[in-house]
Amino acid sequence: MQRRYSQYTVQQLREEIADLTEKAQKAEQLGMVNEYAVHQRKIVMAKSYMLNPREYRRGQVYEINGSPSEKFEIAYMNGVFAWGTRKTKQDEIVNEEEALPIALLIDRLD
DSSP, X not given: OOOOGGGSOHHHHHHHHHHHHHHHHHHHHTXXXXXXXXXXXXXXXXXXXTSOGGGOOTTOEEEETTEEEEEEEEEXXXXXXXXXXXXXXXXXXXEEEEXXXXXXXXXXOO
């Protein structure tokens, strides 16, 4: 039975990230695009559990890792997920509401 990342210690999360990174690299080398994407998503989730969700607050605006032309404004937090609105740099709304793992939020903009 697989444990949840919320049950891992920080050291176990680091080991999991290293293992997933190695698997992602192998999948990429073999041209297994879907498997690579799955490992990348798992890495983001594991990294999210290494962060403190209490440091993320309603109204804060972040750049989204991998989407430099967009920003994300937090409406509320639920565990390691920030719920909010994705916008362009010109404040045009891209999605009404969505959840992102906090490891994707970088460079506070506000």
